[in-house]
Amino acid sequence: MTSRPPRFLWPFVVVVYTLLLAPLVVVVTVSFGSTPTFDFPPKGLTLHWYRAFFANEMFVRSFFRVSQVVGLLTALVATLVGTLSAIGLVRLRFRGREALETFFLSPLLVPHILLGASVYLYLARLAWPTSSMTLLVGHIVIATPYVIRCVTAGLAGMDPRLEEAAMSLGASRPQAFFKVTLPLLRSSLVTGAVFAFIISFSDINLALFLAGANAPSLPVQIFSQIQFEADPSIAAASALQIAIVGGLIVLAQRLFRLRLMV
Amino acid sequence: MEGGRPSPYWPLFVGPYGAYLLLFLVLPFVNVALLSVYLHSPTKIAVAEFTGTNYAKLWEVYYATLFLRTLRLSLLVTIGCAVLGYPLAYFLARSTSRVMTLGLLLLVMPLLVSTVIRVFGWLVILGSEGLVNQGLRLLGVRESVRLLYTEGAVILGLVQQTLPFMVLPVMAAVERIPLSLEEAARNLGASWAQMFVRTILPLSLPGLVSGSLLVFSVSMSAFITPALMGGRRVRMVGQQIYEEVLTAYDWPGAASLTIVLSVSMLALVALALWATGRRARPKRAR
Numbered sequence: 334m335t336s337r338p339p340r341f342l343w344p345f346v347v348v349v350y351t352l353l354l355a356p357l358v359v360v361v362t363v364s365f366g367s368t369p370t371f372d373f374p375p376k377g378l379t380l381h382w383y384r385a386f387f388a389n390e391m392f393v394r395s396f397f398r399v400s401q402v403v404g405l406l407t408a409l410v411a412t413l414v415g416t417l418s419a420i421g422l423v424r425l426r427f428r429g430r431e432a433l434e435t436f437f438l439s440p441l442l443v444p445h446i447l448l449g450a451s452v453y454l455y456l457a458r459l460a461w462p463t464s465s466m467t468l469l470v471g472h473i474v475i476a477t478p479y480v481i482r483c484v485t486a487g488l489a490g491m492d493p494r495l496e497e498a499a500m501s502l503g504a505s506r507p508q509a510f511f512k513v514t515l516p517l518l519r520s521s522l523v524t525g526a527v528f529a530f531i532i533s534f535s536d537i538n539l540a541l542f543l544a545g546a547n548a549p550s551l552p553v554q555i556f557s558q559i560q561f562e563a564d565p566s567i568a569a570a571s572a573l574q575i576a577i578v579g580g581l582i583v584l585a586q587r588l589f590r591l592r593l594m595v
Numbered sequence: 596m597e598g599g600r601p602s603p604y605w606p607l608f609v610g611p612y613g614a615y616l617l618l619f620l621v622l623p624f625v626n627v628a629l630l631s632v633y634l635h636s637p638t639k640i641a642v643a644e645f646t647g648t649n650y651a652k653l654w655e656v657y658y659a660t661l662f663l664r665t666l667r668l669s670l671l672v673t674i675g676c677a678v679l680g681y682p683l684a685y686f687l688a689r690s691t692s693r694v695m696t697l698g699l700l701l702l703v704m705p706l707l708v709s710t711v712i713r714v715f716g717w718l719v720i721l722g723s724e725g726l727v728n729q730g731l732r733l734l735g736v737r738e739s740v741r742l743l744y745t746e747g748a749v750i751l752g753l754v755q756q757t758l759p760f761m762v763l764p765v766m767a768a769v770e771r772i773p774l775s776l777e778e779a780a781r782n783l784g785a786s787w788a789q790m791f792v793r794t795i796l797p798l799s800l801p802g803l804v805s806g807s808l809l810v811f812s813v814s815m816s817a818f819i820t821p822a823l824m825g826g827r828r829v830r831m832v833g834q835q836i837y838e839e840v841l842t843a844y845d846w847p848g849a850a851s852l853t854i855v856l857s858v859s860m861l862a863l864v865a866l867a868l869w870a871t872g873r874r875a876r877p878k879r880a881r
Contacts, residue, residue: 337689338685338686338689338690339787342682342685342686345682345683345686346682346683346686346698349679349680349682349683349758350701352679352754352755352758353701353702353705353755353758353759354701354704354705355716355720355755356705356712356713356714356715356716356717356719356720356755357704357705357708357712357713357716359716359719359720359726360712360715360716360719363719370724371719371722371724371725372729373719373725373726373729414611414612414615415612417607417608417609417611417612418608418609418611418612418613420608421605421607421608421609422608422609425602425604425605425608426602427602427605430605433609433613436613436616437609437612437613437616439616439620440616440620441809441812442808442809442812442860442861442864443620443812443857444812444813444815444816444833444856444857444860445813445816446816446817446818446833446836446837447816447836447853447856447857448620448623450627450836450837450840450849450853451623451624451626451627451853452619452623453840454623454626454627454630454840454846454849454850455619455622455623455626455627458626470619471619473615473619474615474616474619474620477612477615481612486767531706531707534707534709535706535707535708535709535710536709537709537710537711537818537819538710538816538818538819538833541818541837541841542840542841551709552709552710552711552712555709555711555712555715556711556819559711559715559718559823563715563718567712567715568715568719570712571708571709571712571715574707574708574709574712575704575707575708578707578708579704579707582700582703582704582707583700
């Protein structure tokens with residue numbers, strides 16, 4: 334490790350991270366504040382807003398029943414479908430492969446609000462009422478390209494001769510794949526799955542249209558709460574989210590030496 | 596890619612997501628394209644009678660202003676992200692693995708949190724009784740400064756939200772450039788700035804382009820940020836579409852807006868890819 338970034342970048346880096354993290358730090362701090370007026374620094378510390386969050390049935394339901402479940406299912410489906418697609422795109426050769434890759438990554442470039450509105454109008458035509466199911470349908474569209482990108486990068490950085498070597502030593506094609514390629518892909522898969530979960534979990538533009546009025550996801554619930562009556566239980570909700578997902582990421586990094594999204 | 600061989604099994608691999616996208620991406624947009632030429636009816640929402648009025652309406656000053664503002668703000672956000680994100684990406688790519696891990700964690704952390712929560716944080720910071728105004732009061736400023744509901748607030752919010760989308764691809768691109776290239780340039784007498792401009796910058800350009808495209812598309816699609824931080828003063832196209840679909844029930848109107856926005860964005864993306872492709876080719880030949 335002889336690499337050293339030039340020293341004059343340090344102050345710049347500090348400023349950028351301050352900008353990036355300021356809203357989160359403020360939200361977490363305010364969630365412990367004893368006054369409902371978002372004083373910063375807080376005048377006193379309390380857990381009152383966390384109790385208020387867990388006492389609010391809408392919050393609890395949107396958090397555990399909608400956002401968590403849809404996020405996990407999105408990650409599962411997107412990882413399966415995305416990995417299959419990535420293997421097909423990188424390792425197999427067929428007509429129109431490059432066009433198909435562009436098509437598969439195109440949801441990354443479709444504005445989410447347009448996709449949400451389009452799928453909403455499409456479902457209306459099919460007379461399919463919105464629910465957590467339709468939310469899942471929408472989230473799979475936008476989350477899978479992230480998995481494809483992660484796994485494609487993982488596969489492209491891997492020497493295909495490794496698999497060929499295993500096969501020349503007597504392994505069958507599936508054996509070579511499961512014993513050589515898949516273990517090497519593990520960190521790409523985890524990164525992709527984590528990203529798919531994040532995309533679903535933090536999405537609001539699709540959820541506004543597709544979640545259904547009776548089962549809002551947590552972001553939608555927070556959005557209406559901000560407009561209706563903003564109190565620090567919103568901050569408590571987000572602080573909980575930061576703690577849970579942050580812990581998940583740190584854990585994943587320990588287990589798989591995962592370097593996020595490269 | 597070189598290892599690939601013609602295989603009859605490719606539909607097994609790419610079929611599932613291909614079919615899925617056909618059903619839930621292509622067909623919805625076909626439906627929107629149809630809706631956009633349907634007649635709007637206050638009672639039945641949309642009547643299957645072909646008309647061009649939905650598109651003609653978009654030439655009105657109201658819509659043109661809305662569209663130009665959205666475009667302008669998104670471009671400013673993209674530039675802001677490039678200026679702030681590139682040095683950070685370079686810094687992270689050339690850091691020790693421990694610093695890089697921590698840096699990535701802190702970079703991705705804000706991404707994990709929903710847009711609406713990040714915007715909520717800005718509301719607390721920039722509000723009339725917010726952090727900044729409380730600080731100004733301590734300095735003796737009597738009247739609170741209006742920071743929210745300005746273009747600056749919307750740009751700040753969007754830059755904060757989209758910055759990781761810029762940093763990650765640029766970082767990946769810089770990482771792929773071997774350190775020995777930098778050392779060679781320095782050993783041959785180039786200053787740090789010369790080395791950077793002549794080796795790192797051109798070689799990491801693809802990362803910068805894909806980062807910019809991501810940031811731009813997220814900004815164009817922004818709804819929550821302008822809705823909460825821009826209010827009625829700084830409206831963007833996202834708000835208009837949201838309202839026409841869910842509150843005004845002018846579905847043909849929303850559809851025409853959607854089509855115009857999608858097509859112009861596709862054109863822009865194609866232009867950007869074409870431009871970088873053209874610039875990259877002679878470089879490689881040299």
